[in-house]
Amino acid sequence: MKQVAVVGAAGMRPRRRAQSSWRGSGLTIWLPAGIMTMVLAILVLPPIGVLLQTSLTEVNETGGAGSFTLAHYAALLADPKLYSSAWNSVIFAAMATGVSLFFGGALAWIVERTNAPLRPLAYVTAFVSLGTPYVIYVSAWLFLLGRAGPINDLYRQFSGSSGIIFNVYSMAGMVLVEGFLWSPLVFLLLSAAFRRANADMEEAARMCGASVFRTFWHISLRLAQPAIIGIGLFVFIRNLESFDVPVLIGTPGRVNLLTTDIYLSITQIPPLLGHASAFSVVLIAVVAVLLYFYGRISRNADRYASITGKGYRPRPFDLGRARWLGGAVILLNFVVILALPLLAVLWNSFMPFVRPMNLAGLRLLTMENYLAVLYETSYVQLAVNTIFVSALAATLAIFLTVIAGWLAVRRWPGGATLDQITSIPLVFPGIVLGVAMMEIALWSPLPLYGTLWLISIAFVIRYMPYGMRYAYSGVLQIHRELEEAAGVAGASQLAILRRIVAPLLSPAIIAGWLFIFLLGARELSIAVLLAGPESQTMAVAMFDQWSNGQGAEASALGAAWTVLMTICACSLYFVVRRQSDMVAGS
């Protein structure tokens, strides 16, 4: 029907809509995305395949693979422990999400939409806490809230009893600590949403006579609602997958969660691989469903935001006298999220053994722990291992995702598939990926098990989605004509990628690289399953020390490591700032 008469004779011939563009035609245009798809599929698909396979295979006496069976699933589903663990996991994830949304959200609104003092402090807090290993964080909180910590110590002094007021080894303790852990990230994500919000709407409400609080409640919160729901669901998923807090607090407190159950079944002797795999598959299925909803919600949230994107000038609320209240909240956040835990780490690192924080303790100050850390060559080895693994993973992940992101954004044939493949690893909880990689290593003819290479590959898979986000939005910001001009000037596609795209993308590349590097350096759940005697990473070593009661030494190690990582986190902050300046300026 369409325009046949107008197009005339030319329209009578069947149109040959071959897939081709100025970037090439025929095979050459399918090849790049094809090769990338294969490379990424080889990385991403085997873990799922191996898990499914193992979960459906009988283990026979010799330890070899047996015949097909559904026994693992049957046993898993028949075990009442599954349901109690699942219930615990959901409660834990939901309540911790609530805590971090409350803290992080209130803070984000104060920082972005009001004139409270001390606002930069909130960003410093968030970025420094990004550089602190979870293990250290959690152990600091265990100390602060624990039996020997200041809270219970004060209680004993006042009440004269020898008991405790708060048992940190409980669901409440876990929720609190996990909530604190996530609030800096929630803060960072939500502050972006509040920054985009349209100040006109808040001002209109104020003109109608609404109080600051009512404006916040009815307008600001409602406008940010899609973003909040999206972020909330994201944090909920991450909390469901969380491993550090459950294993460090839940396990000693006999609160079992899905992730710790998987960990226990794999670390017991002999390891219950089939059981753990079936467990993992179930967890993957749950996460996949949640991620599907998350995808739909966050797409809506983006649409919401883009309506109000243009022509916005930040006009923060004048809080009047309440400014200082806002400032106090920011300060409190700094103290609770950053200062106290770091102080606890420092205190412990200077003590010969874990003891309450008080003046009497000062006499015991010692440098021994630090000397041990500095002189013990095995610690140097640990640092080298961790940096090697994280750097290698960050480099590989960014290299792959920059190419994949470019192919996807520029709509090379097959590019859309790349976008989907790179987001598959989101469904792997860290501990599950650890199980899968372990099984792959056991199967593989190469001596992969216990090597740093295996951990690096696992990290590449896990952080690929993050790298893709950086690369994708980075390429989107490069004007199409900058590449076309290079093409017209005579450059090949490879030359365009190397000489135009990569340099223009460098801020995003650096920021993404640092982000993955920092995440890798603190990752425990994967490394704890894959690390061999020769391939320990910092997080694993600190975990072992803490579990073995060497809290003081772990603290010294953690303090030194935190300084190093904080330097990295700060550079991340400045690079991200420079990047946004550059985009705005050009």
Added chain:
Amino acid sequence: MANVDSALEVIDLAKDYPGTGHGTGRGIRPISFSLKTGTFFTLLGPSGCGKTTTLRCVAGLEQPDEGMVRLGRDVLFDARHGTNVALNRRNIGMVFQSYAIWPHMTVFENVAFPLRVSRDRTYGAAEVERLVGGALETVNLAGFQGRSPTQLSGGQQQRVALARAIVRSPRLLLLDEPLSNLDAKLRDEMRNELKRLQQQIGVTTIYVTHDQSEALEMSDMIAVINQGQLMQIGSPREIYFRPRDAFVAGFMGSTNLLTGTIAGSVPENGVATVKLTGGQVVKCQFPNPTSSVKPIAISVRPEAIDLRQTNAPPRDGWNRLIGTVVSAGFLGQTNRYNVRVGDLHLQSRTGPETNFTSGESVAVEFSVMNAIGLATADGKVGTDGPAQRIEPGNNSK
């Protein structure tokens, strides 16, 4: 350079964007033109008419559905034989609408880029230095080599883009609205400079614009495009004085369009009598052969309409209508009048000596030579009345 054969021939080039709904003006309908070496050719038309699409098809940035593109003896694209020379082997210089200067390279590196990635031959360091220096000198940017492009003004950026486009002596130069980002004064300067430069290097050039005065001033040849269709192709004078239809007449400066029908057949000398929709009878010229049955429009430029006292003696070879002044505006050098003749609203621009006031009765006169009879697209000129003024400003949004 002028001795290189860079005649461009484009035959039945067509491109349809799939999946963009079945409205009009998506992509381009078959377009043909051929240019001699060194021609400055302009694609002119309203926004969204397909100028950029045509240019991108010639450059190789877009793959046409149909047609052929030949540059000199080389066939760059031929749908019938499946020929499609890769973009980076065409040796075409192009200046993009956004200039597309790479911010991470210095001015020198930007201009040197086409030499560095050239596949025909490798250029030595000294040669690169010399060629880049020469190109920058041509665009009056000598001495800017070390600058970062972010420190340049809009006009300077445009010249860097131009230097980059000409550094490798391309056989064809494509310019996509290169002046649209500049302010009015700079745009005037750059117009002359661009034209001088093109003549100096003698390269065949396709220039895209939606500004008709730019097109008239700079071009050797103009193609007017509307909704993907080539309306007319010709020299600036031809297009302005002998537009083929109402759209072209309207697009090339403001004009009055009077609809009507031809009373008899068009005689040999091209002058015929037309009965206007309002019943008046006027004589006009037909530069293009026209069949007598079709409704037609007569284009009369405002400056060709004379206003006189109703009692002034009629002149030979002039049409005369009687009307009422609706509004009068004094613009210094000219007076602008809006006159109603029956249902028609006409615009007239006269010298400063006339002086009529609103409501006054006047004789509206225009020479038969300045009244041009045109075919109209499906009998309609516009939607809002029998006569329509089309200001160029309205089209250039």
